[in-house]
Amino acid sequence: MSDNAAIRTENLNLFYTGGHASQALKDINIAFPANRLTTIIGPSGCGKSSLLKSLNRLHDIHQNTRIEGEVYLGGEPVYQSRRPVPDIRSRIGYVSQKPTALPMSIYRNVAYGPRIHRSLGKAELDDLVETYLRKVNLWNEVKDRLHSPAAQLSVGQIQRLSLARSLAVEPEVLLCDEVTSALDPISAQKVEETLLQLKEDYTIIMVTHLMHQVERLADHVVFVYLGEVVEAGEARTLLNHPGKEATRRFVSGHAMPDVALRATA
């Protein structure tokens, strides 16, 4: 287990217990290194998003899931914890593939989380909003219309605003679920550039389908297949010299055998 892990899982299992009961994650033991960008890759339906969401207890909002095992954030348990779940989530930000603006101004989108967690004066909030809009390279585009509805921004701008909103509560870890998949190529490039800057200061864990994005952004890669971690390691090594046959097939673009998950007995 890596000493510099920001977040790690221990014997993590996830079951969907609804009509089509299945085990989506099986005995996941994985460490995500601090201040690195880790991409989670694998064929469609193999459990990438399920793994990402299990890291900040996003499955809690669905009744038909069961989690076994544990996630440790900086050594503290995420599941067997006495802290309220919103406290835990404030330490692990999540940005989804669907760019979403809260129905309020650009300014208030960024100030929303910090206002819940801390009491801040106007000058402090102004500073905070500018800081996080700058961090996501959006400040210059919106500084003259901070109090306009955020919904008036382009989809690509809204995705960078979503990043700013997540970062404004000062998480240690940022989870990104295919955050460029809904964007045009130029907007996607801007988000990628932002992530490259952010990874200096944050632990970023990102699900992506795009191998060229993995090559551009990843320091570390986790390859998931059929709900299991097949292989994880330093990006260049894993991509160029995979240790497992399944990884080699996937990174070289071969079709993978059926990824339908096995039903639980």
Ligand SMILES: Nc1ncnc2c1ncn2[C@@H]1O[C@H](COP(=O)(O)OP(=O)(O)OP(=O)(O)O)[C@@H](O)[C@H]1O
């Ligand atoms: N809420 C749910 N209830 C039941 N099954 C689910 C639920 N969410 C996901 N699954 C199933 O769990 C498996 C893993 O899904 P998941 O979305 O984690 O895969 P993925 O690798 O992220 O896929 P993709 O790349 O297509 O987004 C799939 O078989 C999926 O159908």
